[in-house]
Amino acid sequence: MNTSTKELTNEETLFSLASSDHSEADEREYVNYSYVRETLHRFLANRGAAISVVIIAVIVVMAIVCPMVSPYTFSDVNSRQTNLPPRIPGIEAFGIFDGTVGDVDAYTKAGCPDEYHFFGTDNLGRDIWVRVWTGTRISLTIAFVAVIIDVLIGVIYGLISGYFGGKIDILMQRFTEVLSSIPQLVIVTLMIVVMKPGLSNIVIALFITGWIDMSRIVRAQVLKFKNQEFALAARTLGASSWSIIFKEILPNALSQIVVTFMFSIPNAIFLEAFLAFVGLGVPAPIASLGTMINDGYKSAMVYPHMVVAPVLVLAVLMLGFNLFGDGLRDAIDPERA
């Protein structure tokens, strides 16, 4: 009995009561990390994601700037300077990219020893460097426009289908089920066959099926949020359906929409290249990366430089967007990472 009280007093000396005065805590400075800032932080902490930002930025800047500062244009045919190998000032001193085929200087032979075609020229003597970057412009434009339209249609469709539910939902879901059970490649090719290749027609063919995935994801998000307390509260307070959809549900679904958006872009770039490969690309003289690969691969064994440049840019671009999407998904949903 006696010993236990003694131990108690011992404990009292070991531990002291916390102060009940909260003023100290109130005075401490707290930092407010916004959701966006927190996500951005996690995103950039991911090595792959950080690299992807650099990759995409470099390619976009090159696509914008290079065609403007180069002395050549993407469509200038020069019958004397055909099939020239790459030649880059500075690096040529090391014996690579020096414009020679075997031991012969192809540039001197073509009568232009002072010119530099960084990626060489194609079979019509057009500068591949400029063509690759204008092609990147075209590919990126097609992909971005198509995917933005995807988002618009998909978000609206998914919101309506998920929020109103019931018969509308069933009807809308059956429609997407039928549409999505036709392989995307079949729809895309048939649309182009029917409409004839062209910039806007390729965009149309891409978004005509592209929105389905987006609508599904948005619908799932709506179903997740529409009966949660905050939506219920808004409804109880008399908010209209539209204000609940756009003010309560859409902001919560935004992160998923952005992730899907990022993954749709490389997919659209690929589909465009695929169409070009089937012979349904943008009509000449404009070139996208896909049409350049399609033109170049035929002579790939003799003049590999013609196909290597567009393939490399396309590969790096798709890699960049995929890494970006991965990083974004992990940053938005840290439990998955």
Added chain:
Amino acid sequence: MAQAVMKKQRGQSSAMGHYVAERLAIAVVTLFLILFILFMLLSLMPGSPFNNEEKLSPDQIAALRAHYGLDKPVLERFFLYVWNMLHGDFGVSYNIQTNMPIARMVGPRIVTTLGIGFAAGVVGAIAGFLLGVLAALKQRSGWDTAATIIAVLGVSLPSFVFALGLSYFVGFKLGWFPILFSASDPIRSAVLPVIALSMFPLASVERYTRSEIVSILDSDFMLLAKSKGLPGGLLITHHVIRNTLISVLTVFVPMLVSLMSGSLVMEKLFSIPGLGSLYITAIQSNDYNVVLAISFIYSVIFILSMLLVDILYVVVDPRIRIAGGSD
């Protein structure tokens, strides 16, 4: 007691049969709708399917159209087409091989295309699975990093990037395998396209396997098995691999479908006489009976594999089976 169990099992299998029948019915209706959509789309196709149209007089074109029944209303043509198709007649080719029945043109090509696609799928799945197991069991090692890099590349890069690289370096520079398909040596000439095509399933299976195994290693039943004192090897083969295989199977089949666009490109690159290369020729020469037939075959393959996945899910995962049986 035993009777009750048996009764319950029989109830489940009949629910299963019911489920499969329902899905099949939906698939048939969907296919009919798809055929209708494809038919309507192609009837909008500009130009006529006949060769050297410029040289033909309007009368000749009219006669040709009447000969092929193209002068009839679209709906009538559609139902006639469906009727013929049910009898195995897909119409004739207009200008690739004039008047050749399409069923005969397409038949052998389906075998080639499915063969290459399937080989790529199997190679990719096995390699990807092994790589995934390795990466998950040796987490944060060099193997893991290498597997991750392969996975990112395989998922991101289109198959023609690999195909062009392989055909230039392995086919052209080293000369190990033919660059163009030759009918006399189909196995060797299929090597490069199969490898290039298998990169995507390899990468996706690797990613999926790795994340599955990592989550299984963390699970309660693994803790139990470990604390029971199961030896490590048995632990991996019995508890990890078996559980992973099941779920990999269900992501694998839809992956085969995604090989479709890749195989089209492969067939053009390596000039393989398959469905895809015929499709491309048909598109470029406006041979719309062929385009229609191949589009439809692609849709059938697509829908059947989706159906297979749905059924596989139910067969393989008892949790879905029980939930499905109760309603």
